[in-house]
Amino acid sequence: MLLRARIVYPVTAPPVEDGAVLVSQGCIAAVGRWCDLRREASGQVTDLGDAVLLPGLVNAHCHLDYTHLAGRLRPPRSFPDWIKSILAAKGEWTFSDFATSWLAGAAQLLAGGVTTVANIESVPELLADCRSATPLRVHSFLEMTGVRSGRNPAGILHDARRAIAGLDAGPGGFGLSPHAPYSTTPVLLRLTAEAAAAEGWRTTTHVAESEAEFEMFMYRRGAMYDWLEPQRPMDDCGLGSPVQHLERCGLLGPRHLAVHVNYLWHGDAARLARAGAHVVHCPKSHSYFGHRRFPRCELEEAGVTVCVGTDSLASTLPHRGALPQLSLLAELREMMALDATLDAATALKYATVHGARALGLEGQIGTVSEGAAADLIAIPFRGAPGEAAQAVVAHEGPVSAMILNGDVLRLPRGADAERAP
Numbered sequence: 001m002l003l004r005a006r007i008v009y010p011v012t013a014p015p016v017e018d019g020a021v022l023v024s025q026g027c028i029a030a031v032g033r034w035c036d037l038r039r040e041a042s043g044q045v046t047d048l049g050d051a052v053l054l055p056g057l058v059n060a061h062c063h064l065d066y067t068h069l070a071g072r073l074r075p076p077r078s079f080p081d082w083i084k085s086i087l088a089a090k091g092e093w094t095f096s097d098f099a100t101s102w103l104a105g106a107a108q109l110l111a112g113g114v115t116t117v118a119n120i121e122s123v124p125e126l127l128a129d130c131r132s133a134t135p136l137r138v139h140s141f142l143e144m145t146g147v148r149s150g151r152n153p154a155g156i157l158h159d160a161r162r163a164i165a166g167l168d169a170g171p172g173g174f175g176l177s178p179h180a181p182y183s184t185t186p187v188l189l190r191l192t193a194e195a196a197a198a199e200g201w202r203t204t205t206h207v208a209e210s211e212a213e214f215e216m217f218m219y220r221r222g223a224m225y226d227w228l229e230p231q232r233p234m235d236d237c238g239l240g241s242p243v244q245h246l247e248r249c250g251l252l253g254p255r256h257l258a259v260h261v262n263y264l265w266h267g268d269a270a271r272l273a274r275a276g277a278h279v280v281h282c283p284k285s286h287s288y289f290g291h292r293r294f295p296r297c298e299l300e301e302a303g304v305t306v307c308v309g310t311d312s313l314a315s316t317l318p319h320r321g322a323l324p325q326l327s328l329l330a331e332l333r334e335m336m337a338l339d340a341t342l343d344a345a346t347a348l349k350y351a352t353v354h355g356a357r358a359l360g361l362e363g364q365i366g367t368v369s370e371g372a373a374a375d376l377i378a379i380p381f382r383g384a385p386g387e388a389a390q391a392v393v394a395h396e397g398p399v400s401a402m403i404l405n406g407d408v409l410r411l412p413r414g415a416d417a418e419r420a421p
């Protein structure tokens with residue numbers, strides 16, 4: 001299949017005007033100008049017309065199973081209050097509620113141009129059925145907590161491993177997600193790090209998300225400390241920052257996705273960079289909680305790869321009076337609205353090549369380049385090449401075309417599909 005578009009925007013290279021992408025056996029076989037590639041077309045030619053064709057987006061942090069909690073939880077007075085309300089809301093749900101919510105989230109991500117997601121799975125019973133019901137590349141990270149249940153960490157880890165044993169990875173993969181430093185024990189973090197290293201899995205943790213978490217670990221005080229003190233041993237507090245805590249437990253490393261990272265102590269950015277850990281920023285969730293400014297520049301200057309995620313709709317404000325939808329482009333708009341120094345081309349890298357790098361898939365997804373998977377999206381566009389990134393980030397609603405793993409999932413009405421002469 002040869003795709004033609006007004007602009008092909010690989011993100012990892014400058015836009016190509018009147019560009020073309022040759023797709024063969026699920027992969028990108030060539031990228032270039034239409035006039036150079038048209039001769040190589042031996043199968044179907046699809047002309048997307050006035051469009052920019054770019055890599056499918058990579059959402060580096062999501063909770064698909066909370067999608068139907070959209071609009072249910074108001075921004076809380078304190079972060080622990082929000083955790084209490086989501087636990088109460090989840091407690092009312094059946095497996096079937098979680099499953100329909102998960103699938104609705106997957107459909108929203110696909111409509112908005114996401115082809116790969118790093119998803120936190122809090123209901124492992126859904127995994128087999130839900131993952132096989134979507135073409136989305138889902139990297140499922142099994143969530144583990146254990147503080148409230150008081151369960152043995154080895155047993156928690158054993159259950160997470162058993163939940164994915166024998167499951168088909170499909171187009172995605174699996175990993176482990178100790179929920180957060182405050183909701184886990186140091187022993188669970190250490191065991192997770194050892195298991196993930198042995199299996200070559202990636203890990204992800206919410207860390208340094210709130211001021212309450214930062215105060216709990218740094219100073220043994222605050223709303224989270226007071227809430228959790230009757231529920232867990234607090235001897236891991238007062239020893240340093242949440243990021244230092246993860247490092248001490250052996251979890252920071254090149255296969256780790258540290259989510260949020262809003263509250264840094266001196267040296268934390270360098271600590272993350274030294275470890276090769278990746279940071280996932282979730283702009284709308286960040287705004288919902290009113291956290292202090294995300295330290296993007298500090299992290300990048302230290303050498304950390306920053307990527308973006310949607311987090312869940314349980315921590316996303318309504319949009320223009322309507323229930324919010326999962327949209328990675330809306331996350332980029334939010335990020336740019338709060339950071340005047342961030343340009344659209346850089347923001348798009350966060351949502352493509354950086355997310356791919358965090359998942360260990362750089363060169364395979366998040367780029368339009370030879371040898372990468374044919375995960376491609378398009379949006380309508382009539383402008384000049386230099387305006388393409390801005391137009392993509394500004395795009396609202398469904399993308400006009402999506403090819404995932406070489407399969408055409410959506411084409412714009414009127415796209416010329418014809419046999420090559």
Ligand SMILES: [Zn+2]
Nearest residue numbers: 063206311312
């Ligand atoms: Zn999250």
